[in-house]
Amino acid sequence: MDKAFRCSGQILLAGTDIYASKDVAGIRCQVGLVFQTPVALPLSIKENVLFGPRYYGASKKQLPVIVEKCLFQAGLWDEVKDKLDEPAAELSGGQKQRLAIARTLAVEPDVLLLDEPCSNLDPASTLLIEKLLVDLSAQLTIVIVTHNLFH
Secondary structure, X not given: OOOOOOOOOOOEEOOEEOOOOOOHHHHHHHEEEEOOOOOOOOOEHHHHHHHHHHHOOOOOOOHHHHHHHHHHHOOOHHHHOOOOOOEHHHOOHHHHHHHHHHHHHOOOOOEEEXXXXXXXXXXXXXXXXXXXXXXXXXXXXXXXXOOOOOO
């Protein structure tokens, strides 16, 4: 295997080359990533959503608003509003994926990157997430990697 690594070109985010930036945390806040396999942190549903905002120093007053807003945006609020303190691990696969989207939205990124966000989900969950992404596309840039030939 070749041990040399070479990177060329630019990735511009709001006109700034991310490779030239020294503010890695700032870039991570601007670009959210949702993985193919749903990731629920070993925390409650509420604390999963608040993980990023707490890291970036959101005020305690903002936290309840962030939870409700992001779970609502991810189409999950009505399903979990009465069990926010329960473990996120108890959610279904589709709910975990929407929770991962809510957690990403909680830091208000400009760009959302999704790697096969529906690949392991049932058709009903896939439809929910596809509708969610269409709605979110009015608010932020979305980049999806998929092998689904119908999209």
